[in-house]
Amino acid sequence: MIPLSRSALIAAACATLATGAVQAxxxxxxxxxxxxxxxxxxxxxxxxxxxxxxxxxxxxxxxxxxxxxxxxxxxxxxxxxxxxxxxxxxxxxxxxxxxxxxxxxxxxxxxxxxxxxxxxxxxxxxxxSVTGLAYNTKVFADKGWAPPTSWLDLADPKYKGKVVFQSLPSSTFGLHAFLAFNQLKGGTDANVEPGFKAWPSTIGPNVVEYISNSAKISEMAQTGEAALFPYTPTQSTILKSKGIPVEYVQPKEGAVVxxxxxxxxxxxxxxxxxxxxxxxxxxxxxxxxxxxxxxxxxxxxxxxxxxxxxxxxxxxxxxxxNSRSVDWDEVNKNRSAWNTRWNRSVER
Structure with missing residues (x-):
């Protein structure tokens, strides 16, 4: 190996120091x-x-x-x-x-x-974006079902065992859908008693699984387990780009911002x-x-x-x-109590 000259060594050292200074x-x-x-x-x-x-x-x-x-x-x-x-x-x-x-x-x-x-x-x-509804186009086509149009479709008995719902304590999608349903039952963002009261005889029997993370929707839509669920247009577009048979629907009552x-x-x-x-x-x-x-x-x-x-x-x-916003100040006053009630009465 040919030894470096003194000037070459100095130049190399300076270059190393300069690189280190930039990285630092x-x-x-x-x-x-x-x-x-x-x-x-x-x-x-x-x-x-x-x-x-x-x-x-x-x-x-x-x-x-x-x-x-x-x-x-x-x-x-x-x-x-x-x-x-x-x-x-x-x-x-x-x-x-x-x-x-x-x-x-x-x-x-x-x-x-x-x-x-x-x-x-x-x-x-x-x-x-908004939270509305998404449905599995393959399942719907196989069953001969028309696309959903309303939040109340989540409670249609023909979807028994085919609705996937995101857990209220961990998901904004689930909370949005629950508040939309609650409003149609006469409730408000401050009063969710109508929603909780109606749940066991409406949407509840249709739910095949309550999920804590919407990422699971992808898997369940591919297997056909998930036919109808609260979702966003953006997430629906992403699933469609992966070849998963999902389509977003804007509920006629309006989605939630x-x-x-x-x-x-x-x-x-x-x-x-x-x-x-x-x-x-x-x-x-x-x-x-x-x-x-x-x-x-x-x-x-x-x-x-x-x-x-x-x-x-x-x-x-x-x-x-054409969507509504949630009164988050009002919701956050009560959300902890709602979460507890949900865990005890819905996902028990």
């Missing part, structure tokens, strides 16, 4: 959000421009809203995450628990839908970068990428896309316009 400057931000399609979409298509601009790596901590909230609460005094995505109802709870810090003014806030401003921007909606919201976690270790990430995720650029690559409908009204994504955006905006 790269910071990591941790963001809690759903795994699966959401994690894939944001990791592969959305985070990149922000990471390059700020010399930072954004790492997803995957989990459902309840899991992410529990992690944030457990580490409240020394947060391990910097930003978190939660379903809107769970986000209202997080704000009330003091887990979020107010998002700083940024140009992207002005473009948001009014409903996307949560508690004076303590949190903001990143993507908006479902937002995924973000907040900057209070007292996190990188407050400025976390604020920058939250601002970026509200931008037309970021939300267009999420729509085009993951079918996540934007909350920023300035997002402009073309082709299939534009058609999807128009369709979703019409669906959202």
């Amino acid at each position: 400057q790269t910071k990591t931000l941790y963001i809690g959000m759903n795994g699966g399609n959401m994690e894939k979409t944001f990791t592969q298509f959305v985070f990149g421009p922000f990471e390059q601009k700020h010399n930072v790596k954004v790492v997803v901590v995957p989990g459902g809203s309840a899991d992410i909230l529990a992690k944030a609460q457990a580490a409240k005094d020394k947060p391990q995450m910097h930003v978190m995505f939660l379903d809107d109802g769970v986000m209202y709870r997080a704000v009330g628990m003091g887990l979020c810090e107010k998002q700083k003014p940024n140009p992207n806030l002005a473009g948001l839908l009014p409903v996307a401003h949560i508690k004076d921007d303590m949190a903001t909606g990143v993507t908006i 479902l937002m995924v919201a973000q907040c900057v976690i209070a007292n996190n270790s990188e407050p400025q970068l976390a604020q920058e990430l939250a601002a970026y995720l509200l931008s037309p650029e970021a939300q267009a990428k999420a729509l085009e690559n993951g079918s996540y409908n934007p909350t920023n009204t300035k997002v402009q896309v073309t082709g299939a994504a534009a058609a999807e955006q128009k369709r979703m905006n019409e669906i959202v316009k």
Whole structure:
């Protein structure tokens, strides 16, 4: 081996030091959000421009809203995450628990839908959809059934053993569907007595399984176990893209608005970068990428896309316009008691 000259050694050492310095400057931000399609979409298509601009790596901590909230609460005094995505109802709870810090003014806030401003921007909606109904097109075709049209179809005796319902304590989908049914029975977001009273003689006998995670829908739809279930247009589109025979239906009484919201976690270790990430995720650029690559409908009204994504955006905006929002302040006052009652009287 030919020995390196003194100048070559010095140059190599300097290069090594320079590389180390660059690597040392790269910071990591941790963001809690759903795994699966959401994690894939944001990791592969959305985070990149922000990471390059700020010399930072954004790492997803995957989990459902309840899991992410529990992690944030457990580490409240020394947060391990910097930003978190939660379903809107769970986000209202997080704000009330003091887990979020107010998002700083940024140009992207002005473009948001009014409903996307949560508690004076303590949190903001990143993507908006609805919970309605989805049905297994193969099962329905085999049985000669017409597509469902109403929330009350969940109680139709012909679907006995073919309805899959998401557990109320762990699923926003399940809670939305229960509240919609409760409203049709004369209840309100503050009074769910009509829904609980009617359940054992209506929807209850039709349910083949109560599931804690909607990810199981994919498996049950493929096997034919799941014929009818509360679901979103976005998730239905994702299943269809995988060849699973599922179609979304907007109930004639209206679907229920479902937002995924973000907040900057209070007292996190990188407050400025976390604020920058939250601002970026509200931008037309970021939300267009999420729509085009993951079918996540934007909350920023300035997002402009073309082709299939534009058609999807128009369709979703019409669906959202004809849907109702939940009074989360009222619901969260009572949800713990509802969960207990559900576990004792429904899933016992």
